[in-house]
């Protein structure tokens with residue numbers, strides 16, 4: 001039986017795919033390559049298709065004898081989602097409906113879904129538990145909340161079994177330097193810090209240094225992409241074991257500030273990282289970090305890598321690419 005990985009040519013999907021293959025699981029990737037690259041597949045089987053087209057999903061599931069899906073395929077830029085919301089409603093929300101309809105037509109009834117801590121918005125309490133209020137602050141986050149609910153309703157109407165994994169800030173590169181995050185197509189902090197550190201861009205803008213945090217900059221929970229990959233493999237096993245549907249945070253439980261990220265990058269590179277302070281971005285919370293206990297209790301998973309390991313792996317990978 002085979003795991004279908006949608007969005008497997010992207011950043012987190014490709015790391016997960018690689019781990020699943022190293023565990024000798026049968027996998028096939030469904031990716032339109034709209035924001036991914038075939039070279040990230042490291043030779044895995046690819047079906048170029050769009051999740052919005054249910055008939056294509058159905059035929060790929062039948063062809064490869066798929067029994068579980070890991071669903072990464074989506075657009076992920078909060079900023080873009082506010083200027084071009086239609087892309088996000090169509091690709092993320094309609095895409096999820098298209099995917100699930102195609103899966104069900106092929107009698108595939110298990111899905112592990114890439115959700116996001118963005119669904120919590122500006123949190124009322126820290127650390128953030130899974131029972132915190134859902135308060136999206138941008139269209140992207142709203143699509144993730146909607147996708148979670150759509151998937152859970154398919155559980156009610158069609159017996160779909162699901163695990164929604166709410167990632168905090170995915171970052172880093174593979175420990176052997178084979179895979180990493182393309183700084184040309186991401187808006188995430190760490191690749192942009194690497195770009196500035198390696199002289200491929202101007203100074204990185206630090207958005208806000210007047211937050212109520214120890215050094216005034218925003219604090220986030222950075223999770224190594226290989227730790228995330230491991231959680232996906234465990235979530236597939238969890239569903240295979242017939243356990244109940246699950247919504248769970250994937251974070252480290254530790255907050256790290258932007259200035260700590262810059263300091264770790266300076267240590268890795270041996271040079272100052274050019275940066276400038278700029279005003280806060282509207283809607284950005286001061287501090288976000290996970291309560292990660294439920295993932296330990298349900299999936300037997302905890303993050304094992306520190307933010308320094310994230311920075312060192314990212315720096316090594318970006319340096320090898322530049």
Ligand SMILES: NC(=O)c1ccc[n+]([C@@H]2O[C@H](COP(=O)([O-])OP(=O)(O)OC[C@H]3O[C@@H](n4cnc5c(N)ncnc54)[C@H](O)[C@@H]3O)[C@@H](O)[C@H]2O)c1
Pocket residue numbers: 006007008009010011012013030031032033034035036037049050051052071072073074075076091095114115116117167168169170171188
């Ligand atoms: N990177 C993060 O920090 C983060 C945090 C929380 C949640 N997520 C979620 O994790 C998932 C993966 O994130 P990523 O960072 O690997 O993103 P990514 O952009 O690197 O990868 C997404 C992949 O999906 C593919 N894709 C997009 N739309 C498609 C469609 N309609 N049909 C088929 N393929 C399609 C793209 O070509 C790309 O290969 C996304 O759903 C994202 O919202 C990411």
